[in-house]
Amino acid sequence: MTQPFPHQHPPVQVADGHQEINGARNAAIWAAAGAGLLAVCKLILFFVTGSMVVALSAWDSALDVCVSTLNQKVIHFARQKPDSNHPYGHGKAESIAALAQGGLILGGAVLIIFSSGQKLWETLRGKIEVIEHPWPTAGFFVAAALASVAITAGLQKSSQKYNSPALKADSEHYRTDVAANLASAASLAAIALTDIQWLDPLIAAVFSILIGRGGYKLVSSSVDDLLDHDLPDDLKEDVLKAISACNDQVIDVHNFRGRRSGHKYFFDLHITLPAHLDFRTVHEISELIEHTVENKFGADVVVHVDPADEENLSKSRTTPGMHRHLHPPEKNQAGS
Numbered sequence: 001m002t003q004p005f006p007h008q009h010p011p012v013q014v015a016d017g018h019q020e021i022n023g024a025r026n027a028a029i030w031a032a033a034g035a036g037l038l039a040v041c042k043l044i045l046f047f048v049t050g051s052m053v054v055a056l057s058a059w060d061s062a063l064d065v066c067v068s069t070l071n072q073k074v075i076h077f078a079r080q081k082p083d084s085n086h087p088y089g090h091g092k093a094e095s096i097a098a099l100a101q102g103g104l105i106l107g108g109a110v111l112i113i114f115s116s117g118q119k120l121w122e123t124l125r126g127k128i129e130v131i132e133h134p135w136p137t138a139g140f141f142v143a144a145a146l147a148s149v150a151i152t153a154g155l156q157k158s159s160q161k162y163n164s165p166a167l168k169a170d171s172e173h174y175r176t177d178v179a180a181n182l183a184s185a186a187s188l189a190a191i192a193l194t195d196i197q198w199l200d201p202l203i204a205a206v207f208s209i210l211i212g213r214g215g216y217k218l219v220s221s222s223v224d225d226l227l228d229h230d231l232p233d234d235l236k237e238d239v240l241k242a243i244s245a246c247n248d249q250v251i252d253v254h255n256f257r258g259r260r261s262g263h264k265y266f267f268d269l270h271i272t273l274p275a276h277l278d279f280r281t282v283h284e285i286s287e288l289i290e291h292t293v294e295n296k297f298g299a300d301v302v303v304h305v306d307p308a309d310e311e312n313l314s315k316s317r318t319t320p321g322m323h324r325h326l327h328p329p330e331k332n333q334a335g336s
Helices: 016-051 052-078 091-126 136-164 167-195 197-225 233-246 279-299 310-316 331-336
Strands: 252-261 264-273 297-306 322-325
Touching: 016 136, 016 167, 052 091, 052 136, 052 167, 052 197, 091 167, 091 197, 136 167, 167 197, 167 297, 233 252, 233 264, 233 279, 233 322, 264 279, 279 297
Parallel strands: 264 297
Antiparallel strands: 252 264, 252 322
């Protein structure tokens, strides 16, 4: 069996709280600055060219500025320590921000679809507005796509490092920008080559549908977090492996449930231990499991211990949650 059980656990290897908050906020600020520069350039291009594709892209970048600016405020609030009114912390603020971002994206997509449809109808009826300077504008969108790639990569890295739903939502939006900018460049090049002006509102409408689809995904994932949707099985499998490695007297894990609140995970689970163990040993095993999982996953963990009794197990397994056998009882009996 795994011995001895430490009475003092090693210090938690996590980033300093203020450093974590500042790092996540800085990522949002830099994203907002990059999006702001792109939005200004695209707005100027819209007045020069009159293109609906450019208008769509400018609107999208303006939303990016608003959302990224809001995110750095939300991240600061969401990572404040729990208090008497919020004993589980403020993490869901990030999911609320991601939900609002998804709603803004959906709303903007609907407006652009409506405007594009109106302009397409006018173009087909003979009211044609020629797009000025299509080739330079197409070149600008290629450059904008490269800038969006850099912003997306930075946000993805930061969202993983700081486990931030708000930054992840932001990175997904900027990922859409990459495709939209490249498609905008291609559409303007096609218009320049074919001189078919109704391609502009048609392509803008198609882009709006794609952007709206991304907004719907953000809304869906945010609602899942707010409704405490269960965590992915692969994450829980990693937690089970960590528990199994703590001590070979853990017979099984059952009623294992998890949820996410912003950047933080919450796990509650039952473990089964041999009935002959004394209270101190049981306490040390459960403490070791809690500290190991907390340190590795940055989670809040609650462990309940059940003795190896078939009647107790049948009662404890009536609630939802993952069940997994870890070590054969025979091995534990042999080692006792």
